[in-house]
Amino acid sequence: MTLSYSHAHQQGSGTTEVVAVLVAITEHTARVLTVDQGKLLPNGPLMPLHRSLQAGVRQWVEEQTQQPLGYLEQLYTFVDTNRRNVDGHALVYVSYLGLVQETQTQQLQSQAIWRDWYDYFPWENHLEGRPSIIMDFIVPALLEWANDTTDAIVQQRRRQRIGLCWGLSETFLAGNDFGNCENKDAGLDTASDNNQDNREWVAEHVLLRYEMLYEAGLIPEAPTYPPSYSANTQISTQTSTQTNAQTRPLPENWSQLIGAPMYYDHRRVIATAISRLRAKIEYRPLIFGLMPDVFTLSQLQQSVEALSGVRLHKQNFRRLLDSQNLVMETGQSSSAQRGRPAKLYRFRHDIELQSLLMDSKLPKRK
Numbered sequence: 001m002t003l004s005y006s007h008a009h010q011q012g013s014g015t016t017e018v019v020a021v022l023v024a025i026t027e028h029t030a031r032v033l034t035v036d037q038g039k040l041l042p043n044g045p046l047m048p049l050h051r052s053l054q055a056g057v058r059q060w061v062e063e064q065t066q067q068p069l070g071y072l073e074q075l076y077t078f079v080d081t082n083r084r085n086v087d088g089h090a091l092v093y094v095s096y097l098g099l100v101q102e103t104q105t106q107q108l109q110s111q112a113i114w115r116d117w118y119d120y121f122p123w124e125n126h127l128e129g130r131p132s133i134i135m136d137f138i139v140p141a142l143l144e145w146a147n148d149t150t151d152a153i154v155q156q157r158r159r160q161r162i163g164l165c166w167g168l169s170e171t172f173l174a175g176n177d178f179g180n181c182e183n184k185d186a187g188l189d190t191a192s193d194n195n196q197d198n199r200e201w202v203a204e205h206v207l208l209r210y211e212m213l214y215e216a217g218l219i220p221e222a223p224t225y226p227p228s229y230s231a232n233t234q235i236s237t238q239t240s241t242q243t244n245a246q247t248r249p250l251p252e253n254w255s256q257l258i259g260a261p262m263y264y265d266h267r268r269v270i271a272t273a274i275s276r277l278r279a280k281i282e283y284r285p286l287i288f289g290l291m292p293d294v295f296t297l298s299q300l301q302q303s304v305e306a307l308s309g310v311r312l313h314k315q316n317f318r319r320l321l322d323s324q325n326l327v328m329e330t331g332q333s334s335s336a337q338r339g340r341p342a343k344l345y346r347f348r349h350d351i352e353l354q355s356l357l358m359d360s361k362l363p364k365r366k
Contacts, residue, residue, distance in 0.1 A: 015091060015092055016094065018043060018046050019043045019093045019094070019266065020041060020096050021096065021098070022061070023277065023290065024101070024290065030117050032115055032117050032120075034112065034113055034114075034262075039266075054096075057094075058072050058098075061098060068100070070099045070289040074095070075276060076272050078268075079091075080264055080265055083264065095269050095272070097273045100290070101291065120270055121274070122259050124309050126309050130201075138213070139168065141216065145218075161212060165209045167199050167200060203308050205275070207268070207274075219259070220255055220261040227250075281307060285347070291347070294345065297318060298342060300321075300327070326348060328346060329345055
């Protein structure tokens with residue numbers, strides 16, 4: 001089964017399309033603009049509307065989505081070999097990342113809808129701790145994929161990649177039998193508490209994790225989905241001299257657990273955008289393009305957390321803001337219904353003007 005869906009749009013004679021990833025933060029939730037009931041990103045034929053390609057894309061995106069854009073950058077160029085034009089040429093699409101401020105998001109008259117980006121990547125949301133899907137389902141399935149080869153070197157490299165992408169050490173992966181429910185629960189405690197046996201969760205590795213799931217055939221967009229090894233791999237539950245073969249197919253609701261699928265390669269495009277944003281907020285104040293003109297420091301922290309998918313230490317966050325001199329008080333306070341009114345801040349004017357050139361950092365993790 002594949003979600004390439006070459007029939008989803010009429011084929012034309014062009015070979016290049018524009019795909020736009022528009023990101024907004026509303027109510028402390030990171031969202032992307034989608035069309036076709038969340039199955040596609042805004043897309044269309046590349047038209048030479050302006051001498052500058054980026055200016056032309058900005059005009060095209062704003063006309064198509066009725067959303068005023070702030071920050072805009074080219075993301076990546078993809079080749080979709082599953083889609084062909086009328087002459088049989090593979091389709092190339094140029095993707096762009098655009099930021100929309102919360103106050104500028106509109107009730108769209110078209111079929112476009114804003115979707116929580118964690119609807120597509122549920123394993124990336126660590127705001128309430130590590131999602132249970134990782135240790136309960138994803139890691140066991142990936143280990144079966146790692147073992148689904150007779151080449152010992154390939155097995156080792158796959159396990160190394162699993163550890164690097166999912167924040168687990170090779171020692172931990174080798175020492176836990178995920179096929180056994182009791183051991184799996186024990187492994188959860190070990191993964192949470194034994195820091196020396198685990199690697200750091202690298203938030204910006206979104207694309208690497210998605211591509212691993214794609215390669216392993218664990219997401220509906222993959223041409224090998226569902227993976228054959230999930231039904232056919234024999235799992236040893238006895239000693240090496242006496243093997244009791246079991247089968248472990250994917251759960252019946254796996255397609256719901258693993259996130260909402262999309263047509264073509266558009267979920268990969270979103271993964272690329274999230275990786276780019278998570279990496280850049282560590283060294284450029286791009287968050288200003290997603291914030292209203294005035295905000296509280298708590299709102300700013302919650303917005304950075306929504307992007308990074310991890311909680312931040314409050315005092316460290318504020319100390320780093322002070323050291324980087326990114327914000328300034330407005331002299332006003334919020335009209336809070338409970339507790340003391342919080343001070344309102346805005347980004348310094350020179351930060352807004354020079355945001356693309358600066359290397360000021362915003363804090364990212366506890």
